Structures are given as C-alpha cells and as structure tokens.
Amino acid sequence: xxxYELSLAAAxxxxxxxxxxxxxxxxxxxxxxxxxxxxxxxxxxxxxxxxRDAARRAEQEIAQGRYRGPLHGIPVGLKDLIxxxxxxxGAGSRVRDGHRAAADSAVAARLRAxxxxxAGKTHTHEFAYGLTTPQTCNAWDRDRVAGGSSGGSAAAxxxxxxxxxxxxxxxxxxxxxxxxNGVVGLKPTYGLVPRHGVTSLSWSLDHVGPITRTVExxxxxxxxxxxxxxxxxxxLAAPAVDYRPEREPDLTGVRVGVPNAYYVDHVHEEVxxxxxRAVEQLEALGARPVEVEIPMAxxxxxxxxxxxxxxxxxxxxxxxxxxxxxxxxxxxxxLEAGELIGAGDYLRAQRARTLIRDAWARVLAEVDVxxxxxxxxxxxxxxxxxxxxxxxxxxxxxxxxxxxxxxxNVTGVPALSVPAGHDAxxxxxxxxxxxxxxxxxxLLRVGHAFERTQPARALAPVVRAGRxxxxxxPGVPARPGPP
Numbered sequence: 001x002x003x004y005e006l007s008l009a010a011a012x013x014x015x016x017x018x019x020x021x022x023x024x025x026x027x028x029x030x031x032x033x034x035x036x037x038x039x040x041x042x043x044x045x046x047x048x049x050x051x052r053d054a055a056r057r058a059e060q061e062i063a064q065g066r067y068r069g070p071l072h073g074i075p076v077g078l079k080d081l082i083x084x085x086x087x088x089x090g091a092g093s094r095v096r097d098g099h100r101a102a103a104d105s106a107v108a109a110r111l112r113a114x115x116x117x118x119a120g121k122t123h124t125h126e127f128a129y130g131l132t133t134p135q136t137c138n139a140w141d142r143d144r145v146a147g148g149s150s151g152g153s154a155a156a157x158x159x160x161x162x163x164x165x166x167x168x169x170x171x172x173x174x175x176x177x178x179x180x181n182g183v184v185g186l187k188p189t190y191g192l193v194p195r196h197g198v199t200s201l202s203w204s205l206d207h208v209g210p211i212t213r214t215v216e217x218x219x220x221x222x223x224x225x226x227x228x229x230x231x232x233x234x235x236l237a238a239p240a241v242d243y244r245p246e247r248e249p250d251l252t253g254v255r256v257g258v259p260n261a262y263y264v265d266h267v268h269e270e271v272x273x274x275x276x277r278a279v280e281q282l283e284a285l286g287a288r289p290v291e292v293e294i295p296m297a298x299x300x301x302x303x304x305x306x307x308x309x310x311x312x313x314x315x316x317x318x319x320x321x322x323x324x325x326x327x328x329x330x331x332x333x334x335l336e337a338g339e340l341i342g343a344g345d346y347l348r349a350q351r352a353r354t355l356i357r358d359a360w361a362r363v364l365a366e367v368d369v370x371x372x373x374x375x376x377x378x379x380x381x382x383x384x385x386x387x388x389x390x391x392x393x394x395x396x397x398x399x400x401x402x403x404x405x406x407x408x409n410v411t412g413v414p415a416l417s418v419p420a421g422h423d424a425x426x427x428x429x430x431x432x433x434x435x436x437x438x439x440x441x442x443l444l445r446v447g448h449a450f451e452r453t454q455p456a457r458a459l460a461p462v463v464r465a466g467r468x469x470x471x472x473x474p475g476v477p478a479r480p481g482p483p
C-alpha cells in the first residue's frame with residue numbers, strides 16, 4: 001500500500017510510531033496529485049514546495065519528541081474559500097483575481113497549530129453558490145459531476161490526492177459531494193467550528209467541516225477544529241469533547257429515526273434500498289428503528305432559499321454593481337434574484353426557521369439520530385439539467401441535490417454522510433445521519449459502527465472511469481442552484 005492510500009488515522013499511527021515520515025507521506029500525496037489532477041481537476045492551486053518544507057519541519061519536530069497529535073505531518077486540501085496567510089483565496093471566481101489572504105482563517109490556524117500540511121486549495125463552485133463544481137470531475141466517472149460546492153475537496157480525498165480536506169456547507173455543500181464521490185462528509189452543529197476568515201455565502205447558514213476517508217478520520221479533524229472563536233459572532237462556547245468513536249461500538253438502545261415521508265419521496269430506488277439496508281445493519285448492531293415524521297417539510301427548501309438568496313446578495317452588493325461581468329452567468333442571476341427579495345420575506349424566512357428548529361427539536365427528543373439518504377440520486381452526467389422520477393415529474397439537478405441536505409442547515413443540527421455502497425453503474429451512494437445539536441459524538445459513533453459493517457473501501461479509480469473532461473461539456477453552462 002502506498003502512503004497516499006492510507007486513511008488519516010492509519011497514517012497518523014505510522015508517523016507517531018516512526019514507521020512513516022511526513023516527508024514520505026507528503027511526497028506520496030503530491031505524486032498522486034501529479035498523476036490524477038489532469039483527469040480530476042480538484043485543485044485550484046497546489047502548494048508543492050511549501051508542503052515539502054512543512055513536511056520536513058514536521059519530521060524534525062517529531063524526531064525531537066515534539067509530536068503535536070494525529071494531524072501532525074498530514075497533508076490537507078482546503079476549499080478555496082478558506083484563507084491561508086500569503087495564499088490566494090480565489091473562491092472560484094474572476095472577481096477574486098489578485099486576492100491574497102493577509103492572515104490565516106481560524107480553521108487554517110488550528111490546522112497549522114496541529115501540524116497539518118497544506119497540499120493546496122481545492123476548487124469550489126463560484127463563491128460556493130452551486131451544486132456541481134464545474135471545474136472538477138467525479139472521482140469515479142469523469143463524465144459525471146463531482147457535486148458541490150466542495151467538489152474539489154471531496155474528489156481529492158476520494159482519489160488519494162489529499163489525506164483529508166475541509167469544505168463548507170450552506171445547503172449541503174460538504175455532504176453532497178462527499179456522497180457523490182464515496183467519502184465521509186461532516187457538517188457540524190452550527191457554530192461549533194468557527195468561520196472567521198472563510199468567504200461567506202450565507203452568514204446564518206454557513207458551516208465549515210471535514211471531508212475524510214473514514215468516520216474516525218472525521219472525528220480526529222473535528223477535534224482540532226471545534227472550539228469558540230470570538231471573531232465569529234455565531235461561534236459556540238462548547239466544551240472540549242473527545243469525538244473519537246469506540247473501536248468496538250455497541251449501539252444497544254440507540255434510537256434511529258426512520259422518516260416515513262420527505263426523505264423517501266422522489267428517491268432513486270437503488271439509493272432507497274441502500275439506506276434501508278443500512279438501517280437493518282444498524283438494527284443488527286443493537287439500534288432500535290423508530291418511525292418519525294419530518295415536520296414542516298414543505299417549508300424546508302423555501303426557507304433555505306429565503307435566507308440564502310438575500311444574505312448572499314448583501315455580501316456581494318458592491319462587486320455585483322461594480323464588476324458584474326466578472327461573475328459566471330448562473331451565479332450572477334442568483335445574486336440578482338436575491339436583491340429582489342424584500343425585508344418582509346426575509347423576516348418571514350427567519351420566523352419559519354425558528355418554527356422549524358423548534359419542531360425538529362421535538363422529533364430529535366424522541367430519537368438519537370435520523371437515518372436518510374444524503375442525496376436522492378447518484379452523480380448525474382456533466383451537463384444534465386434535470387432528474388426525472390417514475391411519476392412523470394422532473395426536478396432540476398440542483399434542486400434534487402439540495403432537497404435532502406437542506407434541513408440540517410435550516411435547523412443547524414449536525415449531519416454526517418457515510419458511504420453506503422454503489423449503484424448498478426458503480427457510482428457511490430451516501431447514507432446521511434442527522435443528530436441533535438452538539439450531538440456529534442453520538443453521530444460519529446453511529447456512523448463508525450455502520451462503516452465497520454461495510455467492505456473496505458478502495459480509492460476511486462479516477463483515470464480508468466469515464467471519458468469526460470474536467471468541467472461542463474462544451475457550451476453547457478453549469479446549472480444554477482442553491483449552495
């Protein structure tokens with residue numbers, strides 16, 4: 001096994017035991033980037049020399065007995081919304097040409113303190129306002145979308161071009177590409193991970209979280225990221241928690257909510273079957289399925305839109321007026337539409353969110369987690385604009401992808417996407433687990449227990465699958481959609 005194939009936890013163990021050096025690991029990952037990036041398009045920039053320098057420093061520190069923990073010497077890809085001092089933050093947009101961050105974001109500073117090594121900045125849909133990441137191919141089939149907006153981070157991890165990565169999630173942008181590329185994606189509780197120094201899409205919905213190979217890896221990264229930061233007004237003063245799940249998890253007594261609607265409506269049969277099997281496997285581990293009704297379901301996506309659109313328009317108000325031609329057409333249309341939403345509609349969306357949160361809290365008082373699909377269908381073909389359903393209805397690709405992930409953003413509850421197999425075409429399927437606010441430890445425990453029932457996962461083939469190219473098909477614009 002090559003070092004780039006190792007999970008974060010496995011690599012950390014070898015580094016701690018001096019069986020692998022950070023230099024060897026970083027060189028292996030950079031070599032993998034060189035091989036797959038022409039086919040994948042995951043990175044906006046690769047920081048090869050800086051990464052090698054950081055790996056040598058990590059190697060020296062560890063040799064001197066100054067081991068910082070499980071992220072020390074581990075290469076990471078950061079979504080190109082996350083500031084790193086002296087490094088461009090392009091946000092996937094010409095609007096940011098020439099921008100260079102003056103200081104580290106809170107999460108970049110915490111990763112640096114933990115000894116992580118920046119491999120590069122990963123592609124995002126422009127300003128995170130979309131569900132496809134058109135610069136990046138799906139790691140399993142180059143003719144398919146990577147999902148978004150953290151598509152570069154998810155594809156890089158799936159392909160072995162990063163040991164772990166960070167993404168952002170405003171309406172599903174960590175979990176959607178994680179599911180479509182067959183990796184783990186965690187959207188923490190709103191406010192658990194600080195967002196200072198991260199380009200915003202929608203202040204009241206934005207989250208930062210890890211994309212990893214395994215649930216254990218996600219727990220290790222979350223431990224390094226979580227904690228109060230006074231520079232983020234939404235940051236929670238939550239106590240420090242050891243998120244690592246048990247090696248032999250026992251789910252006896254854990255109540256798993258199984259939705260009787262919403263998460264089962266307009267879901268591809270292979271996705272539904274995979275989630276059903278996952279619930280059966282959790283039950284075999286001792287969990288107790290409990291049927292639940294998803295409250296205020298028809299208000300979930302409209303509320304997400306009612307918050308995202310005006311907040312995004314407010315953030316971009318100056319540049320939308322001074323350099324509108326620098327935005328991609330799909331994002332510019334969404335931003336201009338956001339300017340048409342009045343204060344009354346925005347306040348009604350805020351009120352709806354309060355009611356939805358209260359209703360979800362009552363449901364989550366009866367169960368420990370909810371099990372559902374992450375997305376209703378696997379990765380669509382590049383350029384595909386709609387998804388058809390057996391009842392004859394159609395849905396835009398972006399609406400389909402955001403529909404099942406939006407509730408966790410509106411409510412602020414933590415949500416975890418875990419690989420749950422593949423469809424007949426070999427494309428990954430994601431199981432989504434949703435928990436109570438600050439219930440990450442339980443969420444990770446359940447996700448880890450399920451993951452242990454699954455066959456060992458190989459890296460995505462990248463260069464073998466598909467005949468496509470990085471980005472949308474010629475002349476086919478990326479489909480507009482929520483984050």
